[in-house]
Amino acid sequence: MSHTKSALLALADGTLFHGVSIGSDGHTIGEVVFNTAMTGYQEILTDPSYYKQLVTLTYPHIGNVGVNQEDAESRRVFASGLIIRNLPLVASNWRSEQSLSDYLKANHVVAIADIDTRKLTRILREKGAQPGCIITGDQIDAAKAVELAKSFGSMAGQDLAKVVTCEQSYTWNTREWRLGKGYTEQSTPGFHVVAFDYGVKHNILRMLAERGCKLTVLPATATAEEALRHQPDGIFLSNGPGDPEPCDYAIQAIRTLLDKNLPIFGICLGHQLLGLAAGGKTSKMKFGHHGANHPVQDLDTKQVMITSQNHGFQVDEASLPANVRVTHRSLFDGTVQGIALTDKPAYSFQGHPEASPGPHDVAYLFDKFIKLMAERK
Numbered sequence: 265m266s267h268t269k270s271a272l273l274a275l276a277d278g279t280l281f282h283g284v285s286i287g288s289d290g291h292t293i294g295e296v297v298f299n300t301a302m303t304g305y306q307e308i309l310t311d312p313s314y315y316k317q318l319v320t321l322t323y324p325h326i327g328n329v330g331v332n333q334e335d336a337e338s339r340r341v342f343a344s345g346l347i348i349r350n351l352p353l354v355a356s357n358w359r360s361e362q363s364l365s366d367y368l369k370a371n372h373v374v375a376i377a378d379i380d381t382r383k384l385t386r387i388l389r390e391k392g393a394q395p396g397c398i399i400t401g402d403q404i405d406a407a408k409a410v411e412l413a414k415s416f417g418s419m420a421g422q423d424l425a426k427v428v429t430c431e432q433s434y435t436w437n438t439r440e441w442r443l444g445k446g447y448t449e450q451s452t453p454g455f456h457v458v459a460f461d462y463g464v465k466h467n468i469l470r471m472l473a474e475r476g477c478k479l480t481v482l483p484a485t486a487t488a489e490e491a492l493r494h495q496p497d498g499i500f501l502s503n504g505p506g507d508p509e510p511c512d513y514a515i516q517a518i519r520t521l522l523d524k525n526l527p528i529f530g531i532c533l534g535h536q537l538l539g540l541a542a543g544g545k546t547s548k549m550k551f552g553h554h555g556a557n558h559p560v561q562d563l564d565t566k567q568v569m570i571t572s573q574n575h576g577f578q579v580d581e582a583s584l585p586a587n588v589r590v591t592h593r594s595l596f597d598g599t600v601q602g603i604a605l606t607d608k609p610a611y612s613f614q615g616h617p618e619a620s621p622g623p624h625d626v627a628y629l630f631d632k633f634i635k636l637m638a639e640r641k
């Protein structure tokens with residue numbers, strides 16, 4: 265039997281959790297958040313929105329189905345650490361290519377198992393998301409770990425979109441992808457979408473491609489002029505990590521693009537940035553929304569959808585100017601989940617409509633974007 269290495273999770277408030285290391289050696293710091301999804305650990309780890317966050321999963325057995333290349337949501341693991349109850353001894357699935365533990369090690373992710381994730385989640389619910397440190401080794405200095413946790417400070421004020429974004433613009437090869445899916449040459453792309461990559465998840469690009477869009481992806485700091493040079497039919501604003509408020513480059517670009525009356529669709533961080541560009545404000549939530557079964561109501565149709573969520577900031581309803589309408593609301597806490605401008609073809613959603621947490625309830629938001637681009641042509 266292989267030697268198990270000890271690991272410690274220290275919270276900034278001094279709480280300590282002793283467990284075993286299941287990833288890389290060393291230490292990592294970030295904001296500790298809990299996610300209640302029962303599946304999708306690989307999508308969570310590779311979602312760039314989790315950069316600088318240490319994710320604890322409330323589902324106790326994580327790693328049962330291993331990992332594979334196909335399920336990655338981006339080019340690498342972006343979560344800064346993983347905290348779980350129990351790593352199964354065997355990973356079993358026909359698609360599995362690697363065990364979770366080997367994957368974490370290969371991606372240099374520090375991770376801890378065998379801790380009481382229920383107790384941890386209760387602390388985060390009561391006190392709110394807080395800084396933490398995971399550190400591995402047999403002789404751990406707990407006081408040092410608490411100091412390291414504190415050194416993270418707060419997620420508020422951190423501009424991380426420009427850290428995780430792509431270095432250069434690229435095109436998503438829609439044609440090849442569609443032909444591989446059985447679409448014919450004739451049914452190939454209609455609309456050209458310019459997507460700002462604040463930490464985009466691949467399934468968003470896939471879902472736009474599936475609807476016939478040709479995609480040009482631009483780095484987070486690209487200007488409105490750069491976007492317009494591509495003569496887009498529509499603009500997409502992606503999800504991403506950190507606080508939306510310091511992303512002034514993005515807010516500026518979106519403001520200019522709003523003036524051009526182009527269809528604009530934003531998801532998660534993109535939603536928050538649209539809210540800011542429209543003149544609203546955002547704020548940090550206590551522990552945010554991270555899970556795969558959050559009920560959200562479409563206020564126009566009254567329909568309740570089961571959605572996937574991952575955010576720690578929100579658009580403040582009271583701050584919204586008269587030309588911004590709230591279109592969706594969380595049925596957990598009443599917070600804003602969607603907005604639309606009344607005088608521009610621009611709208612956004614706080615949850616993740618590209619994730620399919622079982623149901624595909626929110627996929628219609630992608631069809632709405634296609635409709636807006638068609639109306640403008």
Ligand SMILES: NC(=O)CC[C@H](N)C(=O)O
Binds near residue numbers: 504507533575
């Ligand atoms: N998934 C996201 O885009 C998250 C947006 C933002 N970083 C938040 O935490 O609220």
